[in-house]
Amino acid sequence: MTDILSDTEARKHRDARSALxxxxxxLRNVPLAVGLIxxxxxxxxWELAVAAGLSSGRLLPPPSVIxxxxxxxxxxxxxxGHALTTLWRVLxxxxxxxxxGTIAGAxxxxxxxxxxxxxxxxxxxxxxxxxxxxxxxxLWFGIFELSKITLIATGVFFPVYLGTxxxxxxxxxxxxxxxxxxxxxxxxxxxxxxxPAILPxxxxxxxxxxxxxxxxxxxxxFMGASRGLGYLLIDGQQLGKPAQIVAAIITFAVxxxxxxxxxxxxxxxxxxxxDRFGQRADSRAAANRQEVA
Amino acid sequence: MLSIENLSKVYQxxxxxxxxxxxxxxxxxxVAIVGASGCGKSSLLRIIAGLELASSGVVKIDxxxxxxxHDRIGVVFQEPRLLPWLTxxxxxxxxxxxxxxEERLYRAELALLLVGLSNxxxxxxxxxxxxxxxRVAIARALVSRPDVLLLDEPFSALDAFTRADLQRHLLEIWxxxxxxxxxxxxxxxxxxAVALADRIIVMRPDPGRIIAELPVxxxxxxxxxxxxxxxxxxxxxxxxxxxxxxxxxxxx
Numbered sequence: 001m002t003d004i005l006s007d008t009e010a011r012k013h014r015d016a017r018s019a020l021x022x023x024x025x026x027l028r029n030v031p032l033a034v035g036l037i038x039x040x041x042x043x044x045x046w047e048l049a050v051a052a053g054l055s056s057g058r059l060l061p062p063p064s065v066i067x068x069x070x071x072x073x074x075x076x077x078x079x080x081g082h083a084l085t086t087l088w089r090v091l092x093x094x095x096x097x098x099x100x101g102t103i104a105g106a107x108x109x110x111x112x113x114x115x116x117x118x119x120x121x122x123x124x125x126x127x128x129x130x131x132x133x134x135x136x137x138x139l140w141f142g143i144f145e146l147s148k149i150t151l152i153a154t155g156v157f158f159p160v161y162l163g164t165x166x167x168x169x170x171x172x173x174x175x176x177x178x179x180x181x182x183x184x185x186x187x188x189x190x191x192x193x194x195x196p197a198i199l200p201x202x203x204x205x206x207x208x209x210x211x212x213x214x215x216x217x218x219x220x221x222f223m224g225a226s227r228g229l230g231y232l233l234i235d236g237q238q239l240g241k242p243a244q245i246v247a248a249i250i251t252f253a254v255x256x257x258x259x260x261x262x263x264x265x266x267x268x269x270x271x272x273x274x275d276r277f278g279q280r281a282d283s284r285a286a287a288n289r290q291e292v293a
Numbered sequence: 294m295l296s297i298e299n300l301s302k303v304y305q306x307x308x309x310x311x312x313x314x315x316x317x318x319x320x321x322x323x324v325a326i327v328g329a330s331g332c333g334k335s336s337l338l339r340i341i342a343g344l345e346l347a348s349s350g351v352v353k354i355d356x357x358x359x360x361x362x363h364d365r366i367g368v369v370f371q372e373p374r375l376l377p378w379l380t381x382x383x384x385x386x387x388x389x390x391x392x393x394x395e396e397r398l399y400r401a402e403l404a405l406l407l408v409g410l411s412n413x414x415x416x417x418x419x420x421x422x423x424x425x426x427x428r429v430a431i432a433r434a435l436v437s438r439p440d441v442l443l444l445d446e447p448f449s450a451l452d453a454f455t456r457a458d459l460q461r462h463l464l465e466i467w468x469x470x471x472x473x474x475x476x477x478x479x480x481x482x483x484x485x486a487v488a489l490a491d492r493i494i495v496m497r498p499d500p501g502r503i504i505a506e507l508p509v510x511x512x513x514x515x516x517x518x519x520x521x522x523x524x525x526x527x528x529x530x531x532x533x534x535x536x537x538x539x540x541x542x543x544x545x
Binding site: 174175177178180181182183188192193196197199273274275 | 342343344361362363364366367368370372374376377378379387388390417418419
């Protein structure tokens with residue numbers, strides 16, 4: 001009898017806890033700072049390990065040294081200068097890659113005939129590792145900006161091309177028929193049916209392209225750059241400054257995340273119609289927050 | 294007047310979906326097309342809508358041959374096919390892009406009022422129930438005031454209660470519209486055919502052809518308990534039964 005009662009009470013407690021958890025929106029409502037717990041804990045452990053003399057911290061400096069280095073680089077104006085140079089290269093390369101990838105992807109997505117001619121070659125080129133392009137681009141475009149931006153644009157091109165082509169090919173025939181029934185002209189069909197229909201997949205392709213842009217900028221800045229975060233990496237390696245290398249890596253991570261977040265924020269209003277699991281969960285969480293408030 | 298003359302459709306895989314079909318539908322009539330799966334009902338509707346090309350034969354409205362989708366024809370598909378990136382009101386006004394904005398919005402609002410969904414004008418399609426979405430699809434098809442409205446199993450995905458409600462609603466809309474369009478309804482649901490149609494066309498496959506036409510002279514609104522409803526339904530069942538249909542064909 002006691003067991004039954006305690007079971008019932010335990011279940012009540014569990015239900016109450018999960019109700020509270022649900023009302024709070026589950027894990028989705030837990031502050032963003034929770035995501036920082038793991039890296040900050042690791043940093044703290046490393047800091048303590050170095051302070052306790054368990055490691056010299058020579059090859060991987062403790063967080064305090066990295067923060068000092070970041071501060072020093074920022075104070076000298078080096079960090080902002082290098083970061084802006086890299087950001088500029090990524091943005092220009094991204095813009096060119098997106099333009100070329102979108103046009104090529106749209107053409108091959110729309111026309112099976114052109115796809116049969118063009119797509120096998122593009123797919124073969126896609127399989128080439130980024131570093132393999134470096135010597136050729138240096139030969140063709142020299143070691144200055146043109147070769148770097150071309151390399152970044154090459155990296156961005158492929159996911160955007162593939163994403164656009166696939167998105168166009170997978171537009172629901174039934175939706176296209178709605179356009180046909182309403183006798184849309186070809187431009188109207190593209191503008192009123194195809195573009196909105198491919199937008200979610202296209203945004204995903206843009207995000208993949210941007211991510212690759214950030215990867216390719218490192219390879220690009222290894223091509224004899226005298227400015228940029230890639231240069232900071234090489235400089236840190238050659239002069240034996242691991243704190244500078246980690247500082248550059250952290251700056252890469254922050255800028256990469258920042259640009260991706262901006263892209264998501266800019267495109268979100270265009271996709272508010274989407275019927276996604278995540279979106280519904282977010283709406284529920286928002287409703288819960290209002291209810292709790 | 295919608296007329297179909299000697300219409301045939303053979304698909305690339307050799308399927309003879311429609312074979313030498315003739316049909317005339319007088320303006321404002323409601324015609325239901327019934328028949329077993331694969332008898333060519335939907336192919337016939339898609340050809341009239343201009344979504345498929347006929348292998349031979351012609352579809353005419355008032356003697357003018359159609360060679361593709363036409364603004365005098367509206368279509369309601371089996372699924373609502375609302376465009377998810379447009380609000381309900383924008384979906385309804387989708388086919389009115391040629392009109393000034395004010396008129397487009399006015400007509401869309403009027404059509405929504407007609408289907409009882411004015412309160413959902415600014416909702417996204419994902420926020421609608423199946424029945425509501427199909428009502429919006431009906432409003433979208435009617436808003437451009439077509440002469441012919443084609444409905445391809447429009448209520449088949451809905452539960453029985455919603456289906457009956459929408460059938461009643463469709464007739465109310467049809468009666469309430471300025472110029473009552475000719476309606477051609479493809480359906481598997483015999484009750485639906487009897488409830489809606491002035492005339493029921495029975496089709497049979499291999500190749501798809503009309504084997505019988507059944508006038509329905511019952512007063513509206515119709516319901517199953519109405520005298521004569523079951524008699525029409527039983528005749529339909531008999532016609533759809535292969536052996537009975539064979540006998541009917543032989544005697545024809």
